[in-house]
Amino acid sequence: LAELESRFKEKEALIKDLRDSIAGLNHRLQENRAAKERVKQRQADIEAQKKECQRWESLHALIGSADGKKYRNFAQGLTFELMVSHANRQLSKMTDRYLLIRDEQQPLELNVIDNYQAGEIRSTRNLSGGESFIVSLTLALGLSRMASRKVRVDSLFLDEGFGTLDEDALETALETLAGLQKGGKLIGIISHVPALKERISSQIAITPLSGGKSAIVGPGCSRVTGSG
Template identity: 50%
Template sequence: AVAAEAERLHQQRQHHLTATAATARRLADLTAEHQQHAEFALTPLGAAGLAAQLAALSAADDILQQKLGAASNQLAQDDTARERLAEGHRELQARQREEQRWQDLAEQIGSAKGDKFSQFAQGLTLSHLARLANLRLQQLTGRYTILKTPNRNLELQIIDHDQADTVRPMASLSGGESFLVSLALALGLSELAGYKARIESLFIDEGFGTLDPDSLNTALDALERLQHSGKMIGIISHVADLKERIGTQIRVQPGAGGNSTVRVVDVVGTETECCA
């Protein structure tokens, strides 16, 4: 029994020595690690100091998070303000364009006496008259086109297609050319004036004497087409060649003492004296 007890104590002593050696090695490792940390000098603070510093950093972080939230709100408000500013800028541009439109209109037709508006309205009417007259002018001659002078409300010009579409003033037309253009304008004016009231009659006083034979035939052909459309055409002229083209005539023959003889000639050539 004594031998068994001695053996047990011997084994217990060996275990104790082994544990002591392991503890010594662990202590050496921790001492070396502690020495290494001390050499790095990461912090001079102890555990209590580090805990206090961690608490202060946490509090500072909370404050920074609050500031970050406030900055985010400010950024959101800034985005909203920028959107409102952009919308206001677009609205301002739209109003400026509208203002410019009215300003341009005022420059064109605005005046204290109303004369600008009157000229502007007359210019629109003249443009419409030119379009109507050109339809008739094409029937008379294909050489010319009537043009309202740009930036001039009450002025007309002529485009000469036989001269590479040269724009000419009305005053440059010859007598025959002027008659054809005037006739086209008169016909256009009759259509313009007849917008609400039908004009059945058109009287032309002189002007045929300035036409050459071809221009005279062209003008009479146009008048005959106009007559066939239902209008009554009256021509006052001293041109003898017109007698062959006009069916019904009223001939005035001057007599002695300032008296005149008036005869009506119908389409078959029968003359009837009306008065003396």
């Protein structure tokens, strides 16, 4: 009996040790689960920070620079894109040959798609005088359209350029300007092209005189004499 009691106590002690070990393991398992949850949360936080970092890196790549040049170019590019859009609307009224697009390498430079040359993309630097005049006119009209959102633009003055146009281009340009005049805009043209004299009713003529002087004749012009 004494031997059985001794063995019983040994087994009880062993069971107690095993229970203590199990309790310790359960505690470690709970700590491990909690640690895994913390790691999972931190990984989620890291992924969120990575996405935020990527967003700022993309923004930096787009407009970030120490001197602010990238941002200026980006902002100017948005305005330039809008102006080109307005200019193309005016250009489509004048001819179906050209379409203005931004240069892919130089976003603030212009190219022209020539639909009469199988859609060839040409630099505006390679345009003829007449083509350059039409493009410049449409850009000016597009710019005035943008400005008119906040400031009313009622006047447009053109200095030369008509002499480089062929007969058809000249006719198209004059029709466009006539349409603007009917829309309430004041159009002023400075030119030596004789054909314009036949198309423009209100004219101010400047006639050179001797002694480096000139005479101005036309509506609203009067001779000014100096008082002694």
